[in-house]
Structures are given as C-alpha cells and as structure tokens.
Amino acid sequence: MKATYDYLIVGAGLFGAVFAHEATRRGKRCLVVDKRPHAGGNIYCREMDGIQVHYYGAHIFHTDNRRVWDYVNRFVTFNRFTNSPLANFEGRLYNLPFNMNTFYQLWGTRTPEEARARIEQERAPYAGIAEPRNLEEQALKLGGRDIYERLIKGYTEKQWGRAATELPAFIIRRLPFRFTFDNNYFNDRYQGIPEGGYNALIDALLSECEVRLGTDYFAHRAELDALSDAVLFTGCIDEYFEYCFGRLEYRSLRFDHRVLETDNFQGNAVVNYTERSIPYTRIIEHKHFAFGTQPTTVVTYEYPDDFAPGKEPYYPVNDERNSRIYDRYRTLADNCVDVLFGGRLAQYTYADMDDTVEAALRLSEEVLR
Numbered sequence: 001m002k003a004t005y006d007y008l009i010v011g012a013g014l015f016g017a018v019f020a021h022e023a024t025r026r027g028k029r030c031l032v033v034d035k036r037p038h039a040g041g042n043i044y045c046r047e048m049d050g051i052q053v054h055y056y057g058a059h060i061f062h063t064d065n066r067r068v069w070d071y072v073n074r075f076v077t078f079n080r081f082t083n084s085p086l087a088n089f090e091g092r093l094y095n096l097p098f099n100m101n102t103f104y105q106l107w108g109t110r111t112p113e114e115a116r117a118r119i120e121q122e123r124a125p126y127a128g129i130a131e132p133r134n135l136e137e138q139a140l141k142l143g144g145r146d147i148y149e150r151l152i153k154g155y156t157e158k159q160w161g162r163a164a165t166e167l168p169a170f171i172i173r174r175l176p177f178r179f180t181f182d183n184n185y186f187n188d189r190y191q192g193i194p195e196g197g198y199n200a201l202i203d204a205l206l207s208e209c210e211v212r213l214g215t216d217y218f219a220h221r222a223e224l225d226a227l228s229d230a231v232l233f234t235g236c237i238d239e240y241f242e243y244c245f246g247r248l249e250y251r252s253l254r255f256d257h258r259v260l261e262t263d264n265f266q267g268n269a270v271v272n273y274t275e276r277s278i279p280y281t282r283i284i285e286h287k288h289f290a291f292g293t294q295p296t297t298v299v300t301y302e303y304p305d306d307f308a309p310g311k312e313p314y315y316p317v318n319d320e321r322n323s324r325i326y327d328r329y330r331t332l333a334d335n336c337v338d339v340l341f342g343g344r345l346a347q348y349t350y351a352d353m354d355d356t357v358e359a360a361l362r363l364s365e366e367v368l369r
C-alpha cells in the first residue's frame with residue numbers, strides 16, 4: 001500500500017524547512033514534525049513588546065555564497081544590519097573584530113605601522129613557543145599578553161567551562177587582525193537580518209507543507225515511520241540510534257530574556273563580556289538588529305552552560321573522543337535504507353545558516369532528481 005507521505009521530515013529547523021520546500025515544490029508529499037511548539041529550530045524569533053527576539057541566541061545571516069543569498073532573498077527581504085560587536089572588559093569598551101579601533105583603544109596606536117610594531121612587541125616574549133601546548137600558549141604566541149588577558153582569556157574560559165591552559169591550542173588557529181578602522185565582524189559579501197525576523201523565512205519555506213508541532217518523533221516513531229516512504233532526520237544522531245555507542249557531548253547555553261523600560265540599553269546589538277568573573281558571555285539587545293524605535297527594549301543575557309540530558313545541545317564538542325563516536329554513528333546512518341540525515345544535530349557539527357541552506361539544497365538535488 002502506498003504511504004500517505006513521500007517524506008517524513010523530523011525537525012522544522014532551517015535544514016528541514018529548506019528540504020521540505022524543495023521536496024514539496026517537486027511534487028513530493030511531506031509531513032514535517034517538530035518536538036518544539038514552534039517551527040524554525042534555533043533561528044526562531046519570539047515577538048516581545050513588538051521586538052523580534054532571537055530566542056535561541058543572536059543570529060546574523062552572512063554569506064559569500066551567491067546562490068544561497070539569492071535563494072533566501074526569494075522568500076524574505078534582508079535589512080542592512082552589519083554586525084559590529086563590542087567587548088566590555090572591566091568597564092572599558094573595545095571594538096571587535098581586532099582592528100585599528102581596537103588597537104587604538106588598547107594602546108593608543110594611530111597608524112597601521114604603529115599597531116604592527118606594537119603587536120610584534122607584545123608577541124616577542126612568546127616567540128620561543130614552537131608548538132603551543134594549550135590555548136593560552138597559542139593565544140600568547142599569536143597576540144601577546146594584553147590582547148589575551150583583556151579580550152580572549154575570560155570569554156573563552158566561560159564558553160568552554162575550562163581553564164585556557166586545559167583547552168586545546170587548535171581552538172584558536174589564528175587571530176584575525178585587521179589594519180583598517182573597520183568594525184564589520186564578517187568579511188562576507190552579503191549580510192543582514194530578515195525583515196520581520198527569521199520566522200518570516202521559515203513560514204515562507206513551509207507555507208505549502210503539512211507541519212505538526214509539539215510532536216516528538218521518538219514518542220510516535222513506529223506510527224510516523226509507517227506514514228511515509230522515506231525519512232529525513234535532523235535531530236541528534238546518537239538519539240536516533242538509541243545511544244548505542246554512547247552519548248555525544250555538547251556545550252549548552254542558558255538565555256535570560258528581559259524586557260526593560262528604556263528605549264536603548266546598550267546602543268549596540270551585541271556586547272561581549274570578556275571578564276571571567278562576570279558569568280554571562282554577552283548581552284544582546286534585539287531591537288538593534290532591526291533599527292527598532294519601540295519605547296521599550298528587550299535584552300538577553302547569554303550564559304554558557306554544561307550540557308546534560310534535557311538541556312538544549314548547542315555546540316558540539318568535536319574532540320577526538322566525540323569524533324570517534326560520531327564516525328561510528330555515521331557508518332550506521334550511511335547503511336540506513338530510506339533514511340536521510342542532515343542538519344547540525346544529525347551531522348554533529350557547527351554550521352552557519354548559509355552552509356545549512358547550501359547543504360539542504362545539495363541533498364535535495366541529490367535525492368529528489
């Protein structure tokens with residue numbers, strides 16, 4: 001007997017939504033399920049006081065990929081937001097990424113020549129470190145003590161929940177120094193935030209699909225599988241295989257969203273707090289993503305958190321142990337018939353939104369020919 005749907009798509013995040021759109025457009029019957037009460041996965045926005053709040057962390061769309069940029073612009077219009085975060089260390093503000101403004105704030109250097117000379121001077125004591133043994137040694141070798149202690153150490157230790165001397169050096173491969181007065185965080189050609197927030201993009205992608213929210217695939221697995229010929233799974237790969245090789249590790253985050261009775265709290269969308277003693281890593285003021293003029297504002301304090309079952313898995317810990325476990329799950333996945341795996345959780349990877357869209361488009365081209 002023919003199943004009701006050609007594809008059951010588990011997860012209404014960006015990956016699932018792009019695939020569902022592409023499959024539906026090619027005449028496939030799709031059912032999309034998500035365990036959360038809303039679609040969009042981690043790019044979901046919740047409206048609070050008329051402001052689109054990036055509910056699972058600040059999301060800035062940026063890409064060099066022309067195909068992806070043209071694709072998303074078919075569904076929504078992007079504003080001209082440019083990410084120019086600030087760092088707050090002991091009450092002083094520094095521009096990011098490291099550029100001529102930052103060097104001026106750190107040392108008063110005014111020209112690229114002065115800044116280059118100062119960085120060389122800062123690095124000199126660590127030139128003898130041939131093979132950095134940990135993140136601290138790596139950062140000192142690349143940028144010297146001043147930049148490390150004010151802008152890198154505390155922030156990174158909070159993010160990973162470990163001392164910089166216990167973190168692997170490869171986390172920082174290089175420090176992107178820019179010798180111009182340019183605070184644009186990204187080098188990509190295209191950047192912005194969808195007008196009306198990310199839900200507008202997801203709603204447009206899913207407009208022709210059947211979507212069931214608040215539906216955990218694992219609570220209804222047999223029944224849902226029976227409804228469709230094939231499955232695209234975008235949840236956690238270890239959960240799909242019932243943790244048979246053990247659990248993959250993640251870092252989690254905790255978000256404290258607050259409505260404030262002021263029209264402008266910090267004058268910028270993103271301010272990082274780089275001191276170890278301040279427990280949050282950044283404060284996001286959401287209205288600045290959309291140049292909002294509302295009388296109130298919404299800010300989010302972002303706290304790094306240890307992962308445990310029941311908490312949201314945000315950042316994969318791609319160390320040797322987890323990579324080995326993932327490879328074993330991947331082999332099982334490759335041998336599954338009529339089940340596709342895609343998205344950040346099934347591939348146990350961090351992927352920006354543009355890479356997520358590109359990967360979903362590629363998969364749909366491959367399997368929906």
Ligand SMILES: Cc1cc2nc3c(=O)[nH]c(=O)nc-3n(C[C@H](O)[C@H](O)[C@H](O)COP(=O)(O)OP(=O)(O)OC[C@H]3O[C@@H](n4cnc5c(N)ncnc54)[C@H](O)[C@@H]3O)c2cc1C
Pocket residue numbers: 010011012013014015016033034035036039040041042043056057058059060061062215216217218234235236253314315342343344345351352353354356
């Ligand atoms: C804090 C943070 C900030 C980020 N900022 C940026 C940024 O500024 N720019 C950028 O380009 N990218 C950013 N990203 C990356 C971006 O979030 C991802 O590219 C994108 O969300 C990946 O989409 P996805 O569909 O793969 O995963 P997700 O968005 O996680 O979607 C997966 C969906 O599957 C659902 N699901 C899981 N298990 C089940 C189940 N058993 N049953 C039913 N449903 C299930 C989940 O509820 C979820 O909705 C950021 C990521 C994080 C963590």
